[in-house]
Amino acid sequence: MEFVIKISQFLLSLSLLIILHELGHFIPAKLFKTRVEKFYLFFDVKFSLFKKKIGETVYGIGWLPLGGYVKISGMIDESMDTEQMAQEPQPWEFRSKPAWQRLIIMLGGVTVNFLLAILIYIGMSYFYGDTFLPSENIKDGLLVESTVANKAGLLTGDKIIAVDGDKIEKFSEISEKVLFGHQIEIERNGNVSTINMPEDFLSQLMDAKEKGFISLRQPFIVNKVPDTSYNVNSGLKKGDIIVGMNGNQTKYLDQVKTVLDAHKGQQVTATIKRANSEITLPLSINENGKIGVELAGATPETLEALGYYKFDVKDYGFFESFPVGLNKAKDKLVSYWDQLGAIFSPSTGAYKGVGGFKAIYDIFPSTWSWEYFWSITAFLSIMLGVLNLLPIPALDGGHVMFLLYEMISGRKPGDKFMEYAQMVGFFILIALVLFANGNDVYKALFE
Structure with a gap:
């Protein structure tokens, strides 16, 4: 069941991001009367799971969930349709449009990605507010x-x-x-x-x-004393909090562990907080520094009720949520850009942590939470937007780079040059995808 929930969130988020990104290209292309031949969610290598032609465009779902695409007439893209490019340019083709229109079409996808992230953060600010620890x-x-x-x-x-x-x-x-x-x-x-x-x-x-x-430092809260525990008859109960040992304060779990490690194979007198009172109990410690109990996790509400931390809660009105959401999107964008900079700096070693689809799948929780789902989707949208802006041929950023060169110099790169650039960019992308997903495989097998 856990797998079903995680994979459902993963595919829903991925599908939403792909469709909206490609719509960002599709809509301005149609506005500028540029023919769009295909609009696909996922890749249709050899065959499609579904396809239907409406007007001049074939809409479909491919079987390979590595992305999606729109095929625009007269554009050198991942389809590498050199036969079409060898013919005379037609008025409805991408290559026949003014450079500024082509630039808008190419920037449409990443623009939608950034706008989507902003809208999600605005919506989350309005519906959920913020709970944080100063x-x-x-x-x-x-x-x-x-x-x-x-x-x-x-x-x-x-x-x-x-x-x-x-x-x-x-x-x-x-x-x-x-x-x-x-x-x-x-x-x-x-x-x-x-x-x-x-x-x-x-x-x-x-x-x-x-x-x-x-x-955060956490209290030592007992969740369960198993029947097999050597402290089963000690009087320890679920919900007990160890706050002292041998007369020394152990407010936090790490302090309890320090005492346990120092008294392996011995018995200690523990001070237990139970409800609103404190009692003392003798506890046996094994040779590994354990007392044989299961620990309970503490929620922010629990930590606040116990007096460990004071969390702040902020609710936002409809109009208040706009600047808050915009700020969150900006912070995430800056944060991801910093991460990307570290990844491309070999001396930091950050590239070792790069992951592929398995890493993205793993960040989704095992229980369904719309708050977490939208938060992850917003961040992935920013990530997709930034990555697509990288000046690599075959990515939107590569096309934008050549278009800006054309607009500044007045010279349009030749079709042959663009074909070769697209091939180089494609191989770079394949290498990056293999590296990222190879990292996932390595971690699964050896870590």
Whole structure:
């Protein structure tokens, strides 16, 4: 069932993005009286799952879910229809239109991608509002589980004040900014200092294959004491919170684990918070530093009710949601551009984290949530828009690059040159797709 939910969200999001992107090309093409021969969701290599001709356009669904396309008459694209290009240009063809019209047609797809992301963020701001944790409300610092981050100088209990001079306002900003930051300003035990992150920090993280990085410190909440647990008769119950051991305060899970590791194979006296009272219980610790219980995750509501963190909730009116949504889209665009810059800088090692369709599939939750679905779709729309603007022949950005050259120089690149450029761009794209999806396969097999 989990697979069905995840794959349904993945295909729905992908289909929505592809159709709207291609509509961005289709609509201005039709407005400028340019013939569109095909409009396809997914690729129809050899055969189609569905197709129907309406007017001069064949609408269809292909079987290969790697994208989609519109085939515009008189345009050198992925179809490589050289036979059509060898004939005399016709008035309805793309190549016969003025450069400014061709530019609008080519920019239509990415324009729709960015507009879609903005509209989604506006809608989410209006319907869901914002729930966030101000960084100033993290009184006891953060949990830093990564040994690579520890080696760089970040420790559990540190408060991250700023990254590269930009003040951290919300907890949700921290991980991403630290990952791609160079100078981290922290507060530790009341003292402020600056940590210079190693240039290959991302590379080290990828190589270490660690699951944890930077997160909120959580309380030790018991979810279940199994019948097989060596503490089954200790009196420990579901919902109990361990807040002390041997007279020492253990407000957080990481503090409890430190005590457990220091008392392997021994017995300790634990202070337990139960409802509105505190009790003490003897607990046995095995040779691995475990007490044999299952832990409960804590929601923002639980953490706030227990007094650990104070979350802020903001609701927006209809008109308020517009600037808020626009700001969110801008922040995501800047963020993804920074990530892309790191990926194309070999020294950072960020390319090791590049993923393909499996990586995109994995970011969807295993339970259906419209809030998460729209949030992921908005980000993927920005990602698709940015990637399509890259100046690679075969992408929209490649066509735009040649059109701008034509408009500035007054000279149109020859059809043969465009054919060769398209082929080079196609092979570059294939290489990138193979690399990204190859990373997915490698991680699935060896990590």
